[in-house]
Amino acid sequence: MAKVRVHELAKELGITSKDAVTKLQELGEFVRSASSTIEAPVVKKLRDAYPGAGAAKAAAPAAAPTAPAAPAASSPSPGPAAPKAVSPAPAPAPAPAAKAPAPAPAPAAVAAPSAAAPVSAKPGARPAPRAEAPAPARQGGQAPRPGGPRPGNNPFATSQGMPRGRGGDGERPPRPGNNPFATSQGMPRPGGRTEGERPGGPRPAAGAGGPRPAAGAGGPRPGAPRPGAPRPGAPRPAGGPGGNRPTPGMMPNRTERPAPGSVARPGGGGRGPGRPGGAPGTGAPGAGGGAPAGGGFGKGGRGRGGTQGAFGKGGAGRGKQRKSKRAKRQELEQMSAPSLGGVSVPRGDGNTVIRLRRGSSITDFAEKIDANPASLVTVLFHLGEMATATQSLDEDTFGLLGAELGYKLQVVSPEDEERELLDSFDIDLQGELDAEGDDVLEARPPVVTVMGHVDHGKTRLLDAIRKTNVVAGEHGGITQHIGAYQISHVHEGTARDITFIDTPGHEAFTAMRARGAKVTDIAILVVAADDGVMPQTVEALNHAQAANVPIVVAVNKIDKEGANPDKVKGQLTEYGLVPEEYGGDTMFVEVSARQGLNIDELIDAVLLTADAALDLRANPDKDARGIAIEANLDKGRGSVATVLVQSGTLAVGDTIVAGTAHGRVRAMFDEDGNALDIALPSRPVQVLGLSNVPRAGDTFLVTSDERTARQIAEKREAADRNAALAKRRKRISLEDFDKAVAEGKIDTLNLILKGDVSGAVEALEDALLKIDVGDDDVQLRVIHRGVGAITQNDVNLATVDNAIIIGFNVKPAERVADLADREGVDMRFYSVIYGAIDDIELALKGMLKPEYEEVQLGTAEVREVFRSSKFGNIAGSIVRSGIIRRNTKARVTRDGKIIGDNLTVETLKRFKDDATEVRTDFECGIGLGSYNDIVEGDIIETFEMREKPRV
Numbered sequence: 001m002a003k004v005r006v007h008e009l010a011k012e013l014g015i016t017s018k019d020a021v022t023k024l025q026e027l028g029e030f031v032r033s034a035s036s037t038i039e040a041p042v043v044k045k046l047r048d049a050y051p052g053a054g055a056a057k058a059a060a061p062a063a064a065p066t067a068p069a070a071p072a073a074s075s076p077s078p079g080p081a082a083p084k085a086v087s088p089a090p091a092p093a094p095a096p097a098a099k100a101p102a103p104a105p106a107p108a109a110v111a112a113p114s115a116a117a118p119v120s121a122k123p124g125a126r127p128a129p130r131a132e133a134p135a136p137a138r139q140g141g142q143a144p145r146p147g148g149p150r151p152g153n154n155p156f157a158t159s160q161g162m163p164r165g166r167g168g169d170g171e172r173p174p175r176p177g178n179n180p181f182a183t184s185q186g187m188p189r190p191g192g193r194t195e196g197e198r199p200g201g202p203r204p205a206a207g208a209g210g211p212r213p214a215a216g217a218g219g220p221r222p223g224a225p226r227p228g229a230p231r232p233g234a235p236r237p238a239g240g241p242g243g244n245r246p247t248p249g250m251m252p253n254r255t256e257r258p259a260p261g262s263v264a265r266p267g268g269g270g271r272g273p274g275r276p277g278g279a280p281g282t283g284a285p286g287a288g289g290g291a292p293a294g295g296g297f298g299k300g301g302r303g304r305g306g307t308q309g310a311f312g313k314g315g316a317g318r319g320k321q322r323k324s325k326r327a328k329r330q331e332l333e334q335m336s337a338p339s340l341g342g343v344s345v346p347r348g349d350g351n352t353v354i355r356l357r358r359g360s361s362i363t364d365f366a367e368k369i370d371a372n373p374a375s376l377v378t379v380l381f382h383l384g385e386m387a388t389a390t391q392s393l394d395e396d397t398f399g400l401l402g403a404e405l406g407y408k409l410q411v412v413s414p415e416d417e418e419r420e421l422l423d424s425f426d427i428d429l430q431g432e433l434d435a436e437g438d439d440v441l442e443a444r445p446p447v448v449t450v451m452g453h454v455d456h457g458k459t460r461l462l463d464a465i466r467k468t469n470v471v472a473g474e475h476g477g478i479t480q481h482i483g484a485y486q487i488s489h490v491h492e493g494t495a496r497d498i499t500f501i502d503t504p505g506h507e508a509f510t511a512m513r514a515r516g517a518k519v520t521d522i523a524i525l526v527v528a529a530d531d532g533v534m535p536q537t538v539e540a541l542n543h544a545q546a547a548n549v550p551i552v553v554a555v556n557k558i559d560k561e562g563a564n565p566d567k568v569k570g571q572l573t574e575y576g577l578v579p580e581e582y583g584g585d586t587m588f589v590e591v592s593a594r595q596g597l598n599i600d601e602l603i604d605a606v607l608l609t610a611d612a613a614l615d616l617r618a619n620p621d622k623d624a625r626g627i628a629i630e631a632n633l634d635k636g637r638g639s640v641a642t643v644l645v646q647s648g649t650l651a652v653g654d655t656i657v658a659g660t661a662h663g664r665v666r667a668m669f670d671e672d673g674n675a676l677d678i679a680l681p682s683r684p685v686q687v688l689g690l691s692n693v694p695r696a697g698d699t700f701l702v703t704s705d706e707r708t709a710r711q712i713a714e715k716r717e718a719a720d721r722n723a724a725l726a727k728r729r730k731r732i733s734l735e736d737f738d739k740a741v742a743e744g745k746i747d748t749l750n751l752i753l754k755g756d757v758s759g760a761v762e763a764l765e766d767a768l769l770k771i772d773v774g775d776d777d778v779q780l781r782v783i784h785r786g787v788g789a790i791t792q793n794d795v796n797l798a799t800v801d802n803a804i805i806i807g808f809n810v811k812p813a814e815r816v817a818d819l820a821d822r823e824g825v826d827m828r829f830y831s832v833i834y835g836a837i838d839d840i841e842l843a844l845k846g847m848l849k850p851e852y853e854e855v856q857l858g859t860a861e862v863r864e865v866f867r868s869s870k871f872g873n874i875a876g877s878i879v880r881s882g883i884i885r886r887n888t889k890a891r892v893t894r895d896g897k898i899i900g901d902n903l904t905v906e907t908l909k910r911f912k913d914d915a916t917e918v919r920t921d922f923e924c925g926i927g928l929g930s931y932n933d934i935v936e937g938d939i940i941e942t943f944e945m946r947e948k949p950r951v
């Protein structure tokens with residue numbers, strides 16, 4: 001006897017049946033009543049909850065041995081895992097072994113592997129932490145490292161990777177993440193977990209969703225439980241959260257829930273999943289309730305005599321009566337099964353967090369929650385969105401789907417994505433930095449960027465600074481532009497190195513920042529003393545301030561007549577840069593780049609500011625990490641990249657990956673063309689040997705072997721591809737600002753204002769800042785304002801700081817509009833100042849709702865009316881203009897008067913075939929649902945509502 005009834009067990013334990021039922025529910029087990037039967041593991045659970053009950057032990061063995069047998073009959077789960085698996089499935093228990101083909105096996109199929117997974121995956125899942133290779137390089141000055149692989153470091157070395165895969169293969173059934181309701185249940189997915197020898201090999205499923213880490217090392221880490229592992233709703237069609245019933249906002253057709261008796265239609269139940277489309281319109285009783293479980297279980301139960309009886313087939317006499325009872329119970333259970341659109345998917349509890357990469361597809365999501373991708377496609381379809389299983393979805397669509405299914409979907413940011421990617425190779429850059437204490441940190445030179453308005457002397461100043469280099473000329477090399485250079489400067493009696501980024505201007509700075517790269521420690525803001533603060537001066541200082549980079553002001557051209565440094569100081573005070581002599585903390589140095597005046601003082605000021613404001617230290621004794629500054633393809637030398645080492649030591653022979661480029665460092669040169677063997681933190685070097693050209697701002701790092709470097713590069717490439725494919729969501733738009741605030745994502749509305757004349761921009765800014773939001777938690781910040789067209793740079797800044805761009809009488813160039821679109825930056829254009837103010841005020845108050853307008857899609861003239869008992873009247877028509885599309889809104893006009901409005905094109909046919917759209921001059925049959933008042937000569941007009949751009 002495998003099962004025990006609750007009341008029997010309660011008696012045995014000396015408690016009341018009611019207490020037993022309550023206790024079981026507290027334990028997360030679902031029992032309907034005291035007469036419900038429960039499986040052995042549940043029996044054990046209850047016994048454990050009442051340890052004092054003496055009789056407990058006696059009955060346990062009786063139940064235990066048989067328990068695994070039930071699921072095993074229809075599940076590939078290995079014995080040991082099965083008992084565990086059964087535990088979450090008490091609800092189906094009443095039905096299980098004998099008839100209900102559904103619930104019992106299903107949880108087993110799912111839970112067993114997930115129970116086994118952590119066990120098998122944990123030991124050795126992650127290779128041993130990186131054995132830090134000491135950097136002998138520093139002493140010798142020679143290429144210190146044998147470029148060869150470092151033992152213990154490579155997560156892909158077969159010797160390390162194997163156990164992971166093997167453990168999994170050996171102990172668990174083929175597809176741990178299987179969907180209990182999928183018809184392919186139990187089938188190992190191609191390549192699923194069988195690639196023990198090749199843990200790094202991407203799963204086929206991953207291909208669709210892109211750069212998911214490899215099976216063995218991937219996103220959800222090997223040892224870690226899968227995010228969806230507990231799947232409260234999944235294995236328990238009737239239990240746990242499932243009992244809460246589907247979310248209220250589910251499908252309308254769900255109200256047509258099958259009456260218990262309807263289960264007698266086996267076809268309805270069994271086929272439901274295969275025909276999701278049948279559910280809504282027909283309301284086929286079995287399709288909703290019977291479908292999900294029926295389909296999956298039908299298979300599982302096949303071959304077990306009499307299982308079909310549960311659906312009302314066969315059987316007679318005594319059996320019939322019992323069946324009907326069972327059927328009822330089954331029906332009840334199915335009613336509480338999580339189901340939508342005729343399919344069933346594991347549901348979250350509303351707080352279950354699922355992380356997806358940008359550019360992920362339904363397949364990726366399905367894999368995380370162990371669902372069948374096709375089911376999710378169906379669910380999404382019923383939510384009004386169409387997508388294929390492998391199509392990349394945007395965050396909104398995932399949000400919609402997740403909310404419906406009880407998951408909190410997080411689409412991970414590029415930074416998180418990068419972190420996860422490296423994590424899958426057992427590289428944790430942040431963790432590495434956090435672990436570095438005073439014992440390993442050594443001072444490093446500051447990295448400085450020179451910014452300022454056009455012609456204020458940035459280039460000249462960079463040249464002047466370079467000339468002050470105390471060691472210049474010693475190497476005898478030929479000075480060349482490599483994107484950055486380092487000088488040595490005697491400061492307070494000590495020689496100090498300083499690195500300058502040799503691409504003047506804030507454009508490069510912001511472009512790099514847009515990629516998440518923080519290169520600059522300190523910014524020198526060059527302002528010509530004869531010209532004063534100009535638009536780009538302000539732009540540059542906004543950018544530096546937005547990045548929290550301390551600023552040193554170089555008041556240049558003081559040799560010129562009419563130079564007025566004090567005016568500059570006064571002007572900059574308005575922007576928060578207050579000179580020390582006025583009581584502020586910004587250092588101003590009056591220089592002449594042309595005459596080389598006060599350049600040393602400027603460098604001193606930079607060092608003083610660095611020392612005062614920053615902790616510039618890095619660990620030189622490890623593999624190098626840094627940023628690519630610039631790169632180009634040289635005909636003779638191939639890829640030539642200038643990289644800035646940020647920590648560690650880069651050596652010739654090291655294997656590196658920079659963005660999507662990888663390779664071995666063949667040679668390194670400094671800005672004077674001298675060959676280097678090593679490069680220490682803050683050192684910019686030109687590197688030869690990469691496979692292609694990294695982008696400015698791409699991070700680079702040294703890996704233990706070439707394969708890892710290549711794989712990281714490939715994954716980044718795939719991630720880029722997928723991200724580009726994903727429909728970009730607006731980062732933040734005025735319409736959803738209040739939503740973002742409510743979700744706690746932001747509390748400040750960042751704006752970039754661009755206008756045709758400065759007066760208008762100022763007036764707009766003043767007016768905007770005067771808006772009384774009436775809510776202290778929400779703020780408005782103008783992070784940048786300027787005159788002229790919206791530039792790429794504005795979009796970059798908006799990207800970095802999640803800002804909205806307001807254009808007043810200006811438009812962006814096409815290229816810039818494309819960039820904004822790609823990056824999901826909301827740009828709005830106004831020609832009336834009050835339009836902008838109104839919109840922003842409403843957005844801040846959370847009241848800006850999108851406006852829609854009607855856009856006509858097509859018209860058709862009715863030629864003949866066909867009467868159909870099934871579809872109502874069908875208008876045999878010819879399309880006169882545009883396109884007639886199925887499921888669009890329609891109205892009927894007769895002699896210019898509207899006689900039917902708010903209709904929907906429910907059927908659309910070309911001859912006998914269903915059509916999704918029919919174009920001008922083609923004939924078609926249009927069905928408007930239950931609306932039948934159509935006569936020859938009527939015009940059917942179709943239209944859709946589109947969001948109206950604001951002006």
Ligand SMILES: Nc1nc2c(ncn2[C@@H]2O[C@H](COP(=O)(O)OP(=O)(O)OP(=O)(O)O)[C@@H](O)[C@H]2O)c(=O)[nH]1
Binds near residue numbers: 453455458
């Ligand atoms: N008199 C004088 N002229 C200077 C000084 N610094 C730069 N100039 C001149 O100002 C002009 C612009 O200098 P650049 O260094 O090219 O200015 P920039 O800011 O790099 O200009 P862009 O690259 O166009 O943004 C040149 O003609 C320089 O010779 C200075 O200290 N004194």
